[in-house]
Amino acid sequence: MRQTAALLIVLGLVFSTRVSAQPAVSVRGNVGAAFFQSPEFPNTVLNSGVDLGIETGVEVYDGLEVVLQGNFDRFTQNGDTYALLRNTDTDVSVEEEVEGGALNVLNGTVGLRYTLKNQSDAHPYVAGGVGLYRIMFAETRDPQGDDLEELSPTKRGFHVAVGANFQIDETYGVFFEPRYIVINTDGSDLRTRTTTRYVTVRLGVEVQF
Secondary structure, eight states: OHHHHHHHHHHHHHHHHHHHHSOOEEEEEEEEEEEEEESHHHHHHEEEEEEEEEEEEEEEETTEEEEEEEEEEEEEEOTTTOBOOOOSSSOOOOOOBOBSOEEEEEEEEEEEEEEOOOSSSEEEEEEEEEEEEEEEEEEEEOTTSOEEEEEOOOEEEEEEEEEEEEESSSSEEEEEEEEEEEEOOTTSSTTOSSOEEEEEEEEEEEEEO
16 A cells, blocks of 8 residues: 555656646747838838748747747838849849739748746847748739749748747737848849848737647
8 A cells, every 4th residue: 555655656746747847838920010121122112011920939948949930921012113123143123114013921930039037027038040931023913914923942041039028827928029031042033132131020929838
């Protein structure tokens, strides 16, 4: 009887230790606004855009998380001022006027996020990551009504961000995050010799497990 009780106590301690050792997992979803910064020519013909994202974070140390994320950013084109950029080796130029359309950026990243835990409900954090980005001009028509598309190869890029998470309870929170994105286009796409850069301002919900 004593051996059975001792075994149950040991099993209980082992089980509780394993449970407490399980890493915290968070899932986030967000919407936001996006603002194109460079190259110069698309910056003059693109309106502000929208940002949609979903991410999963796994805490590996107190306040430090490994984060996997997917994002979709979309910038509509200004029909009064823009033209389609051709994929050539020349500098940026206007080849023909087009109507409608948007510039879409689809990406997946892996990174780190460190949250400063304190006694309040507002927890500031910093984050950064690297990933792969795909840029595409889509839903664009020339004056003759023909569909025009320009798809870039997959490119490497990175982001840095600061933000704050506002805890509602032990499970739910909301967050606010400005983010700066840099994509290494290297002059091979969008007829530019510079990197592609833009800023997003994200607002979302976090669920912790």
